[in-house]
Amino acid sequence: MDKEQLEHYRHSLAHLLAAAVMELWPDTKRTIGPAIDDGFYFDFAFSKPISEEDLPKIEAKMREILPSWTSFERSELSADDAKKEYPGNEFKHELIDQFSSEGQTLTFYKSGDYWDLCRGGHAEGISGADPGSFKLHKLAGAYWRGDEKNPQLTRIYGLAFETKAELDAHLTMLEEAHKRDHRKLGAELDLFAFSPLVGSGLPMFTPKGTIVRKLLEEFVWKLMKPHGYMRVDIPHMAKAELYKTSGHYDKFADDIFHVHSKKSEDEFIMKPMNCPHHTQIFASKPRSYRDLPIRYSEVTKVYRDENTGQLAGLSRVRSITQDDAHIFCTADQVKQEALNIYDIITKFYAAFDMPLRIRLSVHDPKNMDKYLGAPETWDNAVATLEGLLKELGKEYEVGVGEAAFYGPKIDFIAKDAIGREWQLATIQLDFNQPERFELEYTDSDGAKKRPIMIHRAISGSIERFMSVIIEHYAGAFPLWLAPVQAILCPVGESHVEFSRALAAELDAVGARVEIDESGDKVGAKIRNAAGAKIPWTLVIGDKEAGGEAFQIRVFGQEAPLVLDRAGLIAELKKQVV
């Protein structure tokens, strides 16, 4: 099957699902059922609620009907006749009214004993399909036409692939993703915590989690520093006027945390982004063309009042740490700056073995209300980014309508170890905020000119990036990033002293080492170290204390790594970020 055939197969299965449901519960109101990325769904209004336990029953009914679906036969009906086919089904009636008022022909497709209003896009017939190639896997609520003001329907999701083998592979991936869930691993590995007293979506990082965060920050800084970035520091709140000027206040009105003062009339808000503050550092004194580019960077938190129902672990939070930077430069300098950022991004993701895909995210010319600034400005900005991508010779896709409200951007989509994709790094052009804040510099001819602003993020946000790499590595961080790099397991009491001396030596070169001084046997110490996913485990007994080489158990690896004392120190020293 090619992509289209697979989509047709999935859509056909949605019909089959509806047929099975209508046989089992004939008074159910059917609505719609499209194909989706990994299968299909169908939305129903049931007269009494069904539960997950009913899914196998529906699935069995689908398999029972399947052999009789040898073809899909098309027919046409008038609106009135069509409505008679769906007595009391206001959802179908609404669709029929809509389509007929739009002048569309109302088409029906029949397979076996079942038929339904449908635009088309089916397989020829699915009687020969592999009965093991689909599975109903989820029950969810969904609003009629995606609008929360409408009645809630019951959505049944199915997974479907060409063969059972492909379905099984997909189920294995989902299971693997579930096992790697960063929320579970984060608690098990003691990386971060939540508290109902602090509030939902407000993660706190433990000492171990903080080590990982700081290592990530230091790594990004190491890549940025050679490109002339300077660090700045800003308060976490500001007067609302700042964001009214930038345009964020209206755009993100529902997502802003407000702070009230009893001492003044001023309205304050928790910063939902950093760019407006950074513009005010730029504006704090007269700038010359000789000063540009000015590159302000900062790892700092922003606060966004996300819908509570959407919060999830570290991937969707209300306090977000951005590895943010803003570059103020001339039009001539944009290309070089973007190239520098591209250099940082590629080096950063290479360190995690995550391949990158590039998307040029542009405005939607048909929907300019969503954006600040004139269409010509946008066209110019897009042309600049496009020229840059062409020069790099990299493949990219274009995302229409994916731009930020102040300018187009280049987004980088990283792929993790189990094939999932995450949009993380970004380079964004902004002609609008410099205008709104009336930023200027004096050019060589003495004239005042507007700088261009570039926004960029490398990891996206530290929280989200941590959620991605915890799952990417399944909690087993590489040596350079592990909160504890090595654990020493003395065999007996007599080896503790030697272990402490060795640990001190390793600590002196910046290595993160712990000693298991419990009374446990060696086997238990190894088991505990493996449970904590510590990269290196060293058993310390008479042989090691006597000067023999260390047999290092490497997490996830069968064969031990053999290093002498000097080699061990040298190897860990290399890992310092």
Add this chain to the structure above:
RNA sequence: GCCGAUGUAGCUCAGGGGUAGAGCAAUACUUUCGUAAAGUAGAGGUCGUGGGUUCAAUUCCCACCAUCGGCUCCA
């Protein structure tokens, strides 16, 4: 935010209108041991929070808090 499910010890989970249960972890003692779980003992709980019904609520009802799934894919 909306819909649904869930919330019992640090973790995984059992139980149920009448004084709360297990395993693991943690603690103490014994053991000091060579490559994935040593032994014994005691302890650990406002059964998410608040209110209601009841002679009696952890159990039933309501509200809130928190977690999980979904709310973008369109006949």
